[in-house]
Amino acid sequence: MGSYMTQPLEPFQVAAPPAAAASANPAALATPGPPASPEQTPVPNNCWSCRVLSGSGLIGAGGYVYWVARKPMKLGYPPSPGTVVQMVIGISIACWGAIILSDPRGKSVRVG
Numbered sequence: 001m002g003s004y005m006t007q008p009l010e011p012f013q014v015a016a017p018p019a020a021a022a023s024a025n026p027a028a029l030a031t032p033g034p035p036a037s038p039e040q041t042p043v044p045n046n047c048w049s050c051r052v053l054s055g056s057g058l059i060g061a062g063g064y065v066y067w068v069a070r071k072p073m074k075l076g077y078p079p080s081p082g083t084v085v086q087m088v089i090g091i092s093i094a095c096w097g098a099i100i101l102s103d104p105r106g107k108s109v110r111v112g
Contacts, residue, residue: 055101062094 069086073079 036112050108051103055097056102058097058100059094060091060097062092064090064105066090 066087067090069083069090072083
């Protein structure tokens, strides 16, 4: 079914870290002050296409969970507490997808 690779497709070399040079001004390192903040990395799933894909997927998954719980009720069986919990979970998943699609905080930016 799968394949077993014994060697990587492309050989790669790991670069050695640069040698630390002696500082000409060691007093500058000892000065107190706020540490420099690292650059913020972009948040994944923050683009429009990612939101559409994940939001619609969650809405579909929630609809499926709800539909599976509702199917025995359509055949005439009375709902059990487990069925009701399953329906609530399905609705919750679908609402989560709608929230992702609507982007209430306005964080996403349309790219491209």
